[in-house]
Amino acid sequence: DSGVTQTPKHLITATGQRVTLRCSPRSGDLSVYWYQQSLDQGLQFLIQYYNGEERAKGNILERFSAQQFPDLHSELNLSSLELGDSALYFCASSVDGGGKNIQYFGAGTRLSVL
Amino acid sequence: AQSVAQPEDQVNVAEGNPLTVKCTYSVSGNPYLFWYVQYPNRGLQFLLKYITGDNLVKGSYGFEAEFNKSQTSFHLKKPSALVSDSALYFCAVRDMTGTYKYIFGTGTRLKVLA
Numbered sequence A: 001d002s003g004v005t006q007t008p009k010h011l012i013t014a015t016g017q018r019v020t021l022r023c024s025p026r027s028g029d030l031s032v033y034w035y036q037q038s039l040d041q042g043l044q045f046l047i048q049y050y051n052g053e054e055r056a057k058g059n060i061l062e063r064f065s066a067q068q069f070p071d072l073h074s075e076l077n078l079s080s081l082e083l084g085d086s087a088l089y090f091c092a093s094s095v096d097g098g099g100k101n102i103q104y105f106g107a108g109t110r111l112s113v114l
Numbered sequence B: 001a002q003s004v005a006q007p008e009d010q011v012n013v014a015e016g017n018p019l020t021v022k023c024t025y026s027v028s029g030n031p032y033l034f035w036y037v038q039y040p041n042r043g044l045q046f047l048l049k050y051i052t053g054d055n056l057v058k059g060s061y062g063f064e065a066e067f068n069k070s071q072t073s074f075h076l077k078k079p080s081a082l083v084s085d086s087a088l089y090f091c092a093v094r095d096m097t098g099t100y101k102y103i104f105g106t107g108t109r110l111k112v113l114a
Helices: none
Strands: A005-007 A010-013 A019-024 A031-038 A042-050 A053-057 A064-068 A074-078 A087-094 A109-113 B003-005 B010-014 B019-021 B024-026 B032-038 B044-050 B056-058 B064-068 B073-078 B087-094 B102-104 B108-113
Touching (some): A005 A087, A010 A019, A031 A074, A042 A064, A042 B102, A074 A087, B003 B102, B010 B019, B032 B064, B044 B064, B044 B073, B073 B087
Parallel strands (some): A010 A109
Antiparallel strands (some): A005 A019, A019 A074, A031 A042, A031 A087, A064 A074, B019 B073, B032 B044, B032 B087, B064 B073, B087 B102
């Protein structure tokens, strides 16, 4: 168990809908990362937050947004969902945001868009 | 464009033999380099990282990796493979020149045969 909690584990929804994925980092970790893993595109870095502020941005679509709250949990919002958004979404956390520290990954949320 | 290449989709090795999983990268500056492993239906687990210093990095579960700046490679190695090493391995790079993005390779499936 990595200590990173992601909910829900599975999500099934329809095209055009909006969903929210939640991530609770390990106790003491200030940085949260979001990733998308799909068969088409492999593992893609989406975005990183550090202590509530955006630290780095990857291949995140404009339809997607994220935030990190004062209690350090994070949410990834996916809107106007398309079939191609079906993927496994991982959250990871680390102690700081500098990149030297180990990222601990959650078990992921599997999103199916029908 | 920044990229990470894992040229082999799959590597097969006999138990007890040495293994190598290859990774090359095209990222400017002095990126941070990582290896992660993914077991079925699990999130990624950190294996090792190169930030600076000694080119040979030792990590978890007996794995090591050699950083070669001139060849821009960071191959993962293990002297004696175990059946339990069978998994999906990802090489990743963090761009430290400004974007601070993480870039992952497409993954290499390692199969260790008994």
